[in-house]
Amino acid sequence: MFTKACEYAIRAVLIVAIKGKEDSKLSIQQIAKEIDSPLAFTAKIMQTLTREGLVASVKGPNGGFYLDPKAKPVSLSQIVQAMDDESVLNTCALGLKECSDEQPCPIHHQVKAYKNKLKKVMEEKTVQLLAKELEEGKTFLKITRKRKSG
Numbered sequence: 001m002f003t004k005a006c007e008y009a010i011r012a013v014l015i016v017a018i019k020g021k022e023d024s025k026l027s028i029q030q031i032a033k034e035i036d037s038p039l040a041f042t043a044k045i046m047q048t049l050t051r052e053g054l055v056a057s058v059k060g061p062n063g064g065f066y067l068d069p070k071a072k073p074v075s076l077s078q079i080v081q082a083m084d085d086e087s088v089l090n091t092c093a094l095g096l097k098e099c100s101d102e103q104p105c106p107i108h109h110q111v112k113a114y115k116n117k118l119k120k121v122m123e124e125k126t127v128q129l130l131a132k133e134l135e136e137g138k139t140f141l142k143i144t145r146k147r148k149s150g
Helices: 004-019 027-033 040-053 077-084 108-124 127-135
Strands: 056-058 064-066
Touching: 004 027, 004 040, 004 077, 004 127, 027 064, 040 056, 040 077, 056 108, 077 108, 077 127
Parallel strands: none
Antiparallel strands: 056 064
């Protein structure tokens, strides 16, 4: 449903929330490894997230990415908007340009209800809340793949 960039961005912010603290920032290499994403692609994603104020960063040898503890919680909706412009939640499920409440496609009304529910979840769920649930073992997020050894 979301672009790969958006999926990686959500996972990256979650990793930063869990592992990156102001006194222990995550490098771009650490983030790319954790989310199993190419380094250059991860760098672009993190640049966008930083520019949008969703993550904080510091340059230099002790630099890296972290979530500012004084910042407002980051909703999943904010990440989707930064990466995908939320158009995925507003477009026709069949790809029709003229689909609307007035001129619905064959599945418009059924899909609209699901999209509205998903929008609500994305607005209500914050990275901080999801990170807490992950840390408490209430949810699971497999991020890095197990590499075969020798």
